[in-house]
Amino acid sequence: MPPATGCRCRYVTDWVVDKMRWGLTNDATERDALADQLGRGSNTPITVTLAR
Template identity: 65%
Template structure:
């Protein structure tokens, strides 16, 4: 169950959705200027290393 877990402890079960989830996570962290600890940063880097180099689009809130 996702509940309030961060990326270091939970990813979508379907591997095909993980890259989008991770990029959305990063966009939200940037948008709200949220901090990232070392464990979370390492999890992000590990997951992004499994994603293709497909450009992503981040919709900015207005």
């Protein structure tokens, strides 16, 4: 996580988008940690372009 708390939501959003784009998996621990961080950020919709 970035040390600047104001950057964490964007960091986690980019992390999730990259995982979705490339079809990468996550385990329950990672999923819970990401959901926790995203719950603290803005509720802005994102668009994911899947890799071919």
